[in-house]
Amino acid sequence: MDDWKSNRNVFWTLSTPGTIWLVLFFLIPISILFVLSMSDKLVVDGETSINDYDYLTGITNYLRALDPNIISIFLRTLWWSLLSTLACLLIGYPLAFGICFAPERARPLLLLLIILPFWINLLIRTYALKTTMGANGIINWILETVGIGPVSLLGTTPAVIFGLVYVFLPFMVLPLYSTIERLDRSFLEASLDLGATQAQTFWRVTFPLTMPGVVTGIILVFIPCLGMFLISDELGGASSWMIGNVIQKQFGSSNDWPFGSALSFILMFLTFGVLFLQWLYQRRSKGVSA
Amino acid sequence: MAAQLKPGQGPLEFSRRLWLRTLFAITILVLYTPIFVLIAFSFNKQNRGGVWKGFTFENYPKAWNNSAIFDAMINSLTIAFVTTLVATIIGTMVAVMLWRFKFPGKPAYEAVMGLPIVIPEICMGVALLLFFNKSGMTQLLAGAVWPLNLLTIIIAHIAFCFPFVTIVVRSRLVGFNRQLEEASKDLGATEMQTFWKILVPFMKPGLIAGALLAFTLSLDDFVITFFTAGPETVTFPVKIYSMVKTGVKYEVNAASTVLIIITIVATVLAMKLQSTEKAN
Numbered sequence: 001m002d003d004w005k006s007n008r009n010v011f012w013t014l015s016t017p018g019t020i021w022l023v024l025f026f027l028i029p030i031s032i033l034f035v036l037s038m039s040d041k042l043v044v045d046g047e048t049s050i051n052d053y054d055y056l057t058g059i060t061n062y063l064r065a066l067d068p069n070i071i072s073i074f075l076r077t078l079w080w081s082l083l084s085t086l087a088c089l090l091i092g093y094p095l096a097f098g099i100c101f102a103p104e105r106a107r108p109l110l111l112l113l114i115i116l117p118f119w120i121n122l123l124i125r126t127y128a129l130k131t132t133m134g135a136n137g138i139i140n141w142i143l144e145t146v147g148i149g150p151v152s153l154l155g156t157t158p159a160v161i162f163g164l165v166y167v168f169l170p171f172m173v174l175p176l177y178s179t180i181e182r183l184d185r186s187f188l189e190a191s192l193d194l195g196a197t198q199a200q201t202f203w204r205v206t207f208p209l210t211m212p213g214v215v216t217g218i219i220l221v222f223i224p225c226l227g228m229f230l231i232s233d234e235l236g237g238a239s240s241w242m243i244g245n246v247i248q249k250q251f252g253s254s255n256d257w258p259f260g261s262a263l264s265f266i267l268m269f270l271t272f273g274v275l276f277l278q279w280l281y282q283r284r285s286k287g288v289s290a
Numbered sequence: 291m292a293a294q295l296k297p298g299q300g301p302l303e304f305s306r307r308l309w310l311r312t313l314f315a316i317t318i319l320v321l322y323t324p325i326f327v328l329i330a331f332s333f334n335k336q337n338r339g340g341v342w343k344g345f346t347f348e349n350y351p352k353a354w355n356n357s358a359i360f361d362a363m364i365n366s367l368t369i370a371f372v373t374t375l376v377a378t379i380i381g382t383m384v385a386v387m388l389w390r391f392k393f394p395g396k397p398a399y400e401a402v403m404g405l406p407i408v409i410p411e412i413c414m415g416v417a418l419l420l421f422f423n424k425s426g427m428t429q430l431l432a433g434a435v436w437p438l439n440l441l442t443i444i445i446a447h448i449a450f451c452f453p454f455v456t457i458v459v460r461s462r463l464v465g466f467n468r469q470l471e472e473a474s475k476d477l478g479a480t481e482m483q484t485f486w487k488i489l490v491p492f493m494k495p496g497l498i499a500g501a502l503l504a505f506t507l508s509l510d511d512f513v514i515t516f517f518t519a520g521p522e523t524v525t526f527p528v529k530i531y532s533m534v535k536t537g538v539k540y541e542v543n544a545a546s547t548v549l550i551i552i553t554i555v556a557t558v559l560a561m562k563l564q565s566t567e568k569a570n
Contacts, residue, residue: 013383019453021449022402022403025448025449028421029414030414099313101302101304116557119510131327132324166320166321175316189302192442226410246318257420270412
């Protein structure tokens with residue numbers, strides 16, 4: 001690797017556009033978000049202004065997030081994200097495993113079948129799910145034919161969880177596939193030869209060896225789940241809001257930007273918390289193998 | 291004595307296990323049924339309501355002539371093309387810079403560049419909303435002529451797409467033999483010539499993959515677009531969002547079907563390109 005001083009012209013030419021974009025359209029906006037999260041609406045003569053602010057007044061907006069309603073929505077968001085991530089893992093692991101052990105020629109096609117929906121527009125998929133689960137949807141049509149009668153699926157918790165799993169399953173399968181594919185099968189053969197059962201082999205050999213893929217998959221599903229508002233908006237109802245819906249409302253009909261900014265920052269710190277856990281895990285597992 | 295194993299019961303022949311095959315089949319069924327139903331209903335005679343009334347092609351010309359849907363689609367594609375172009379160029383430059391140079395504060399630079407990828411989209415969306423609003427860009431561009439009124443969305447899309455391009459291109463560059471570059475310079479080529487004749491051809495698969503990723507991310511994006519779009523500008527995902535709220539006509543299904551086909555063709559094409567690249 002060259003030192004940047006060895007060829008300053010090339011260094012500056014290559015780095016300037018990206019750096020400017022990053023500073024101007026990412027760092028500055030995030031800083032504004034932070035400043036606004038610490039601000040309040042300007043009050044002039046007892047009248048609250050609509051879009052003028054009294055900047056950097058304190059942490060009142062963060063304290064407002066301690067409201068029991070908001071806390072329960074945060075907890076619900078975490079809980080649902082956790083459930084969806086677990087469901088993705090339970091379904092995605094066997095799928096990735098099966099694909100890896102399929103005949104070599106079939107593997108790319110099988111993988112493509114699972115990840116192709118990921119390339120289809122999220123809004124189209126959500127809309128398709130909504131029609132499928134709706135009153136006239138295909139699920140209710142089947143249920144009616146069988147005689148269980150129409151069931152209102154939309155607006156329920158399982159509908160939201162199902163939607164999250166439906167949307168994020170490919171994110172779980174991809175990292176798992178790439179880890180399991182690199183797995184040295186002679187370990188499994190050795191374990192089976194030495195008399196371990198399939199279950200023992202799985203839990204004591206296969207699963208620990210594929211842990212990096214599992215962790216990546218969990219991160220890739222859990223984090224986008226945390227910030228999701230579309231699925232809970234479309235498939236859930238007002239009683240199944242996630243934190244994303246509350247943030248959206250602050251910037252929409254509620255017009256309470258400072259509070260929305262504070263909630264966004266809390267959500268961002270939650271994300272960093274999750275990434276920190278991943279970092280801790282990686283550091284620990286490095287220590288074990290060294 | 292172990293019993294004779296039948297084919298498919300070998301200890302590692304997991305792909306032939308019945309329960310795994312069943313799980314795979316069910317997953318595929320669940321993943322694709324909603325999409326196929328959506329496509330099927332784009333051929334439905336009745337305009338709305340979820341009941342099948344017979345086959346027709348009428349929804350397609352109707353969608354084409356529906357200016358709201360058509361404009362939204364053109365906006366989405368325009369944004370995606372411009373974003374792909376700019377994000378691929380900027381992202382590649384940063385990738386080459388990070389691959390080639392060491393400089394003080396490099397780990398911090400890399401961490402900041404990864405932030406647009408890891409933070410929740412909604413946070414980036416509202417941050418950009420505030421930025422465009424406070425800098426006066428929203429107000430300035432609100433009445434601007436097409437395609438200038440798309441500028442805020444395009445800027446936002448480039449901001450979250452180019453780090454993805456950087457990651458993809460950089461992982462390709464890891465395998466580059468730097469002696470090729472040195473040989474080129476020893477033989478008298480300039481920086482520019484070396485870049486275009488040696489580095490770019492080597493990066494090509496990464497460039498294609500990165501560009502495709504940027505294109506799909508941009509075309510797919512709803513959250514950031516939702517917050518950064520001006521009052522008059524609508525992209526296709528935002529249009530579907532508002533139509534799903536107010537009641538959908540099957541013209542939307544027709545337009546969605548077209549978009550699904552574009553996406554699938556682009557994906558398969560890119561995969562083909564990459565596999566022939568690998569074979570060479």
